[in-house]
Amino acid sequence: MWSDIMKKFERAPSQRKVVALMLERGFGVSPEGKVSVNGIEIPHMHIARNVNVDRRVVDAAVARILSDEDLRRIFENIRTIPFLVEIAPMLGMSVLVIQAVDPKERGILGEVAAKIADRGISIRQAVSDDPYFVEDPRLTIITDKLLPGDLIEDIMRLKNVKSVQIYQPETEKKK
Numbered sequence: 001m002w003s004d005i006m007k008k009f010e011r012a013p014s015q016r017k018v019v020a021l022m023l024e025r026g027f028g029v030s031p032e033g034k035v036s037v038n039g040i041e042i043p044h045m046h047i048a049r050n051v052n053v054d055r056r057v058v059d060a061a062v063a064r065i066l067s068d069e070d071l072r073r074i075f076e077n078i079r080t081i082p083f084l085v086e087i088a089p090m091l092g093m094s095v096l097v098i099q100a101v102d103p104k105e106r107g108i109l110g111e112v113a114a115k116i117a118d119r120g121i122s123i124r125q126a127v128s129d130d131p132y133f134v135e136d137p138r139l140t141i142i143t144d145k146l147l148p149g150d151l152i153e154d155i156m157r158l159k160n161v162k163s164v165q166i167y168q169p170e171t172e173k174k175k
Contacts, residue, residue, distance in 0.1 A: 084142050
């Protein structure tokens with residue numbers, strides 16, 4: 001799907017940069033041509049600065065989105081969610097970041113989730129980067145408590161797991 005969207009901008013590389021940023025950040029487009037995140041408008045000039053293009057390039061990308069029925073439906077309905085990865089350890093949650101041998105292979109989320117559930121640990125959030133959109137996709141799982149070392153070893157033994165990084169909750173408040 002991502003490649004189909006990006007293909008529509010292959011003759012306009014500057015607009016393609018704008019659209020890539022919009023998809024990466026979950027920016028939508030209103031029927032009035034305003035770029036927004038969950039209804040909060042973002043000035044076209046700010047987007048232009050971020051991807052180092054002229055504001056008119058953003059205007060043109062938005063116009064193209066609104067003129068294409070498929071793009072319009074996608075960008076009018078895209079939403080973003082809070083990603084807890086940076087604050088999870090401060091909140092007493094563990095973060096597990098997994099890199100797959102083949103990110104396009106199916107089943108890795110299910111296998112990892114099953115291993116975690118078998119230990120009676122709840123998953124608070126699971127975010128999987130789209131391997132068709134992200135160059136180095138990762139599966140990030142946030143759990144409600146510390147993960148035991150033997151669970152990490154079990155996950156490392158899964159055939160499609162290339163590497164695992166873990167970030168555990170802060171055990172002591174900083175003074």
